[in-house]
Amino acid sequence: MSSLANKQILVGITGGIAAYKTIELVRLLTKAGADVQVVLTEGAKAFVTEMTLQAVSGHPVRSTLLDPSAELGMGHIELAKWADLIIIAPASADFMARYAQGMANDLLTTLCLATEAPVALAPAMNQAMWKHPATQTNLQTLISRDVAIIGPASGAQACGDVGAGRMEEPVDLFKAIEQLLAPIQQDLAGQHWVITAGPTMEAIDPVRYISNHSSGKMGYALAAAAQARGASVTLVSGPTQLDAPQGVKRIEIKSAEDMLSACREAMVKPADVFIGAAAVADFRMKEVASQKMKKTGDSDEMQLTLVKNPDVIATLSQENTAKCMVGFAAETQDVIAYAKSKLERKGLDLIIANDVSRTDIGFNNDENQVTVLSKDQQWTPPKESKSALAIELVELITQYQSTK
Numbered sequence: 001m002s003s004l005a006n007k008q009i010l011v012g013i014t015g016g017i018a019a020y021k022t023i024e025l026v027r028l029l030t031k032a033g034a035d036v037q038v039v040l041t042e043g044a045k046a047f048v049t050e051m052t053l054q055a056v057s058g059h060p061v062r063s064t065l066l067d068p069s070a071e072l073g074m075g076h077i078e079l080a081k082w083a084d085l086i087i088i089a090p091a092s093a094d095f096m097a098r099y100a101q102g103m104a105n106d107l108l109t110t111l112c113l114a115t116e117a118p119v120a121l122a123p124a125m126n127q128a129m130w131k132h133p134a135t136q137t138n139l140q141t142l143i144s145r146d147v148a149i150i151g152p153a154s155g156a157q158a159c160g161d162v163g164a165g166r167m168e169e170p171v172d173l174f175k176a177i178e179q180l181l182a183p184i185q186q187d188l189a190g191q192h193w194v195i196t197a198g199p200t201m202e203a204i205d206p207v208r209y210i211s212n213h214s215s216g217k218m219g220y221a222l223a224a225a226a227q228a229r230g231a232s233v234t235l236v237s238g239p240t241q242l243d244a245p246q247g248v249k250r251i252e253i254k255s256a257e258d259m260l261s262a263c264r265e266a267m268v269k270p271a272d273v274f275i276g277a278a279a280v281a282d283f284r285m286k287e288v289a290s291q292k293m294k295k296t297g298d299s300d301e302m303q304l305t306l307v308k309n310p311d312v313i314a315t316l317s318q319e320n321t322a323k324c325m326v327g328f329a330a331e332t333q334d335v336i337a338y339a340k341s342k343l344e345r346k347g348l349d350l351i352i353a354n355d356v357s358r359t360d361i362g363f364n365n366d367e368n369q370v371t372v373l374s375k376d377q378q379w380t381p382p383k384e385s386k387s388a389l390a391i392e393l394v395e396l397i398t399q400y401q402s403t404k
């Protein structure tokens with residue numbers, strides 16, 4: 001049985017010549033057993049008719065936000081909740097811009113804002129419009145919000161140009177939708193993953209501390225991705241603004257020393273995988289002042305005496321508590337060379353190297369680009385949202401584990 005059987009799919013069509021192909025997509029989806037409802041933008045109506053889409057989907061077609069008769073039946077919020085997936089095909093440059101801005105000035109953008117279901121876009125536009133920095137910036141914004149982008153393909157365009165911007169063919173869109181809705185396999189059931197995330201916070205006195213800019217997003221995304229595949233996950237986290245992913249056991253700590261003890265405690269139940277995604281402060285105060293430190297005398301300088309923190313991942317690796325040890329290497333130069341030496345020095349199986357000097361990725365950003373290194377291999381997944389990357393990293397770690 002197709003993974004699409006009984007799935008509720010909302011197909012949005014925006015203004016573009018490729019809109020005629022979406023009729024075939026709707027036909028393929030309904031043939032596979034999906035329940036499909038179609039929403040047209042004003043622009044789409046110049047290319048396809050409500051009548052045709054009503055006939056192929058078997059449902060009335062919606063196109064206006066404030067439609068009294070439709071609000072009586074299925075209001076727009078209900079429609080947003082009804083969908084298991086929203087696919088916009090073709091997605092015009094104008095639609096991408098409005099969606100990236102969070103606008104809700106027609107039915108389709110409103111549905112995209114109101115839904116909690118995954119949203120996929122199949123962009124289609126002239127090649128120069130696709131290449132334009134404004135479109136590319138909107139694209140990056142949407143990717144960082146986990147909108148799935150299918151295509152565009154390259155080739156001859158309706159306007160006579162040649163280049164990237166053609167909508168993917170209906171059969172390819174169909175396959176991509178099947179993949180997006182395929183149930184996630186629970187192949188990590190029975191495994192225990194321990195993951196550190198966020199910064200550590202090292203007290204100076206009762207009101208001050210030493211810390212760093214880590215947001216914790218990468219570690220949290222990894223925890224969610226491993227949990228989704230059935231692993232039991234313990235997330236040892238420094239202070240962050242993030243909610244614990246559903247089903248993940250979070251232990252909140254502040255200092256590096258606390259992080260080490262919390263990990264040791266978590267690993268009493270042996271871990272299959274340990275991932276050190278935390279940005280652990282390398283040093284802490286030799287002595288934390290018990291009272292707020294005061295400016296004394298006339299000196300413009302102040303000296304703090306710091307001592308080295310334990311290296312959480314290197315210590316755990318020596319103690320042999322996890323079958324597979326995975327570290328991160330945050331570097332600003334010679335990324336691969338420094339990462340390789342950290343892999344060896346800390347006794348790790350894999351190291352995920354990222355360049356934190358780049359402002360478009362890494363620390364405090366929604367996107368990341370990394371290179372994963374083992375003793376003798378190297379992988380570079382594309383730049384993508386931290387949650388999409390986390391899914392790929394969990395897959396890579398799982399595959400590596402099976403070859404150990």
Ligand code: CTP
Binds near residue numbers: 256280
């Ligand atoms: N790490 C750790 N404990 C520390 C320092 C780092 O567990 N005290 C872990 C991090 O979680 C990461 C890896 O070690 O998985 C590398 O962290 P990074 O900050 O890049 O390296 P450092 O060892 O701190 O080296 P340096 O600051 O000299 O680059």
